[in-house]
Amino acid sequence: MxxxxxxxxxxxxxxxxxxxxxxxxxxxxxxxxxLFVATxxxxxxxxxxxxxxxxxxxxWIRPEFFTNAPSRRPERSGxxxxxxxxxxxxxxxAAFAFPIGVLGAIYLEEYAPRNWWTRIxxxxxxxxxxxxxxxxxxxxxxxxxxxxGFGKSILSGALALALLILPIVIIASQEALRAxxxxxxEAAYGLGATKWQVTRSHVLPAAMPxxxxxxxxxxxxGIGETAPLLVTGASAFLTSTPSxxxxxxxxxxxxxxxxxxxxxxxxxxxxxxTIMVMLAVLLVLNTAAILLRRRVSRQLRW
Amino acid sequence: xxxNVNPTAxxxxxxxxxxxxxxxLDLSGVRTRRLSExxxxxxxxxxxxxxxxxxxxxxxxxxxxxxxxxxxxxxLDFLFGTRWFTAGNNPGYGVLPLVAGTFIxxxxxxxxxxxxxxxxxxxxxxxxxERVREFLKxxxxxxxxxxxxxxxxxxxxxxTPELLAPILPAxxxxxxxxxxxxxxxxxxxxxASLSEDAMRAVPRSLREGGYAxxxxxxxxxxxxxxxxxxxxxxxxxxxxxxxxIGETMIVSLASGAKPTSSGNPLExxxxxxxxxxxxxxxxxxxxxxxxxxxxxxxxxxxxxxLGLNVISQLIAGRxxxxxx
Numbered sequence: 301m302x303x304x305x306x307x308x309x310x311x312x313x314x315x316x317x318x319x320x321x322x323x324x325x326x327x328x329x330x331x332x333x334x335l336f337v338a339t340x341x342x343x344x345x346x347x348x349x350x351x352x353x354x355x356x357x358x359x360w361i362r363p364e365f366f367t368n369a370p371s372r373r374p375e376r377s378g379x380x381x382x383x384x385x386x387x388x389x390x391x392x393x394a395a396f397a398f399p400i401g402v403l404g405a406i407y408l409e410e411y412a413p414r415n416w417w418t419r420i421x422x423x424x425x426x427x428x429x430x431x432x433x434x435x436x437x438x439x440x441x442x443x444x445x446x447x448x449g450f451g452k453s454i455l456s457g458a459l460a461l462a463l464l465i466l467p468i469v470i471i472a473s474q475e476a477l478r479a480x481x482x483x484x485x486e487a488a489y490g491l492g493a494t495k496w497q498v499t500r501s502h503v504l505p506a507a508m509p510x511x512x513x514x515x516x517x518x519x520x521x522g523i524g525e526t527a528p529l530l531v532t533g534a535s536a537f538l539t540s541t542p543s544x545x546x547x548x549x550x551x552x553x554x555x556x557x558x559x560x561x562x563x564x565x566x567x568x569x570x571x572x573x574t575i576m577v578m579l580a581v582l583l584v585l586n587t588a589a590i591l592l593r594r595r596v597s598r599q600l601r602w
Numbered sequence: 603x604x605x606n607v608n609p610t611a612x613x614x615x616x617x618x619x620x621x622x623x624x625x626x627l628d629l630s631g632v633r634t635r636r637l638s639e640x641x642x643x644x645x646x647x648x649x650x651x652x653x654x655x656x657x658x659x660x661x662x663x664x665x666x667x668x669x670x671x672x673x674x675x676x677x678l679d680f681l682f683g684t685r686w687f688t689a690g691n692n693p694g695y696g697v698l699p700l701v702a703g704t705f706i707x708x709x710x711x712x713x714x715x716x717x718x719x720x721x722x723x724x725x726x727x728x729x730x731x732e733r734v735r736e737f738l739k740x741x742x743x744x745x746x747x748x749x750x751x752x753x754x755x756x757x758x759x760x761x762t763p764e765l766l767a768p769i770l771p772a773x774x775x776x777x778x779x780x781x782x783x784x785x786x787x788x789x790x791x792x793x794a795s796l797s798e799d800a801m802r803a804v805p806r807s808l809r810e811g812g813y814a815x816x817x818x819x820x821x822x823x824x825x826x827x828x829x830x831x832x833x834x835x836x837x838x839x840x841x842x843x844x845x846x847i848g849e850t851m852i853v854s855l856a857s858g859a860k861p862t863s864s865g866n867p868l869e870x871x872x873x874x875x876x877x878x879x880x881x882x883x884x885x886x887x888x889x890x891x892x893x894x895x896x897x898x899x900x901x902x903x904x905x906x907x908l909g910l911n912v913i914s915q916l917i918a919g920r921x922x923x924x925x926x
Contacts, residue, residue: 321816328820332729338721342790343741346748349756356759400649407650411643425653430841430911431904432848434875435660437882438900442663446888463656470653494635496642524749527850527875531882553751553851560755560855568759575752586747 353579357572365573369539370555374566379574381541382555385454385534386523386581388542389551392458393465393522398515400462401469405511408470409477410499429467436464437531445532452533455545460528465518472514476507509596516589520582526553536561552578664904667897671695674891680898686861686872688881688892695895697902699861703778703871707853708846710782710867711789715842718786719793720828720835726794727801728823739795746791754855757784762856776858776870784852789842796841800834801827837918844910848903850875874899 368378412418440460450456480503488498529551530536536558538550550558552574559571672680675695683696722742726735761780767773804827812822828835850873858870859880872880878896886893 321818324818324821328818331820332725335721335725335729338718339725339738339742339794342718342722342745342787343738345787346745348760349748349752352756352760353752400652403646403649404652407646411646412650421650421653424657426915427908427911428653428656430844430907431660432850432875432907434848434850434878435664435900435904438878438897439656439660439663441882442667442897443659466653466656494639496639520747524751526749526751527879530879536883553749556751556755557851557855560751560758571755572759575755578749579752582747582749 350579353572353575355572356569357574357576360570360573361576366577369541370537370558371539374564374570377567377570379552379555379577381538382550382552382574383577384541385538385549386551386578388454388545388549389458389461389529390519390523392454392545393461394515394519396459396462397466397469397518401466401515401518402473402511404466405470405473405477406499406504409474410495410503425467425470429471432527433464433525434527434531436460437528439463440528440532451546452535452548453546454542454549456532457529457534457549457551458545460532461522461525464525464528465522468518468521469515472518473507473511476510476514477503479510480506509592513589513593513596516585516592520585520589523551523582523585524553524578526557529554530557552581660904664897664901667894668901670889671891671894671898675895680895684863686877688886688895693892695891697874697899699863700872700874700877700899701902702865703853703857703862704847704873704875706862706865706867706871707778707782707785707857707873708843708849710779711785711846711849712839712843714783714786715789715793715846716839719790719842720797722790722794723797723801723835724823724828727798728819728827739798742791742794745787746789748788749851750788750849751851751855753784753788754781754852757781757852757856770868773868774870776856776860778857778862778867778869778871781853781856782867784856785846785849788849788852789845792845793838793842796838797831797835800831800838803834804830833917833920837914840910840914840917844907844914847910848875848907849873850879854879874903 365378366383367380368376369381370377370379408418408421412421437460440456440463444450444456444459445452450459484502484506485498488502493501533548534554535548535550536554538548540548542549556571556574556578559567559574562568680695680697682698683694684698685694685696686699687694722738726739730738757780758776761783762773762775762777766777766780766783770779773779808826808830809822812826817825853873853876857872857876859872859876860870861877862869862871878899881892881896886896
């Protein structure tokens with residue numbers, strides 16, 4: 301906008317400010333209420349969701365529910381194998397995703413030269429983060445179940461899940477590493493440390509709380525994933541508990557899927573109870589992550 | 603901060619210790635250390651390259667199985683056929699009903715998420731006092747943390763029977779509308795937080811210019827901030843559409859497993875993602891046409907979401923240079 305001769309013309313053509321100001325002010329005030337309600341509407345939906353789930357599932361929560369296996373009779377059914385399966389799968393997923401993700405982030409942040417190759421790597425990682433989870437299931441099916449021959453096992457599912465959450469772990473770890481001030485590294489180099497000594501003994505411990513927070517959040521995403529595990533062979537109706545990583549298995553979200561697909565209302569209620577268990581696990585994990593993040597920001601004084 | 607550097611390991615320490623000047627530097631350990639450093643750098647590089655391997659793996663698996671499929675079923679029949687029925691004697695492998703289901707449900711989801719998400723973004727960015735914002739923003743993020751299977755359950759057992767059926771008597775138990783609404787609720791936080799970021803990036807001077815000319819808060823928000831943040835908001839919307847398209851479990855539970863023939867959201871429909879999952883529940887025989895057809899859908903899905911994500915990133919990159 302040119303700030304010279306025409307400016308005066310523009311001012312003289314502005315509308316009278318006081319003419320409809322009260323109406324416009326009223327509209328603005330009303331709108332703020334509308335916007336507030338719209339914002340809160342989503343939270344109300346969440347509240348209704350939790351309330352429906354708890355109302356339906358509450359009566360099924362009892363000790364046998366946690367130890368029983370699914371059965372044709374709702375009153376004898378439980379989530380024992382599903383809880384165990386979730387535990388095994390997440391443990392295995394973490395065992396793959398954590399080291400590879402953290403080491404990959406270290407490479408990207410500390411070691412990789414700033415050239416086109418690294419740019420492609422970064423773009424690739426953020427694209428992978430946007431691929432639908434069911435495609436990771438197809439990937440796991442083609443590579444782990446069929447090509448490597450692991451079959452419909454915990455191993456296949458955990459590997460597919462690890463690939464799914466790897467971008468999250470890498471991105472979170474990168475941010476944690478980036479937050480470590482350069483002075484820490486430079487001081488260590490100044491004392492004659494090698495690159496790996498600097499990274500392992502100084503940068504990594506400083507970034508570790510942030511890395512752990514990110515990993516915990518990535519794992520909690522993995523706990524709720526259903527599609528990739530269904531495609532790689534998790535069973536929706538499993539009565540036995542797996543004894544090795546090559547066995548068939550089920551996990552909490554797949555169990556929910558199986559029971560929700562049945563028409564009988566009792567199974568729908570069992571699904572609600574299972575949802576309660578899964579949400580409780582997620583709540584514990586996410587609270588741990590948030591507390592960890594709070595501890596980090598309090599402890600770190602550069 | 604505890605230092606774990608062994609002071610005798612570094613050459614620097616020798617320099618410090620040998621201040622007398624008459625001791626030569628002991629370079630004997632350097633060769634092994636350099637070797638181990640290179641080894642470590644190699645391992646780190648491999649870990650970084652896993653992501654490339656993953657992408658290559660996805661492409662290889664999808665393309666190879668899709669090629670096996672297209673040897674049986676011509677590409678045009680797949681892309682433009684109107685009958686998807688993989689079981690039985692007279693199977694059909696036209697993907698159009700699935701694509702239609704995907705876009706109908708995603709469209710409904712955007713109808714829900716766009717107004718509510720944008721409204722939240724405007725409220726949080728322009729209106730809300732700081733303390734309210736600190737509470738509301740993480741609360742909305744909670745919505746994104748709920749596993750999608752739970753939304754599917756909610757759509758199936760609450761949205762359809764309790765919420766929609768009373769007002770829409772023609773509603774079927776499995777329908778696209780409930781699934782669309784649930785997907786919409788799921789992606790509200792995505793639209794809200796990305797749009798809010800775009801709005802917060804608008805310089806204060808633009809707003810203050812508007813206020814100085816006598817505009818109300820609403821006018822500044824709608825006529826100054828939102829248009830200025832337009833490309834960021836568009837990028838957010840495109841990303842949200844991509845997430846909605848990739849959604850699997852909500853549609854599997856709530857909209858049923860029958861591909862649509864009418865496009866009516868009050869009836870059941872199946873999406874591309876839902877078709878993949880429901881087929882695998884039935885354990886199709888490996889190598890059969892119906893088995894590889896799912897990889898063809900997967901390829902279509904992958905290309906679609908990748909394209910949308912890339913477009914979103916390009917548009918978002920554009921908006922950074924708009925202001926000064």
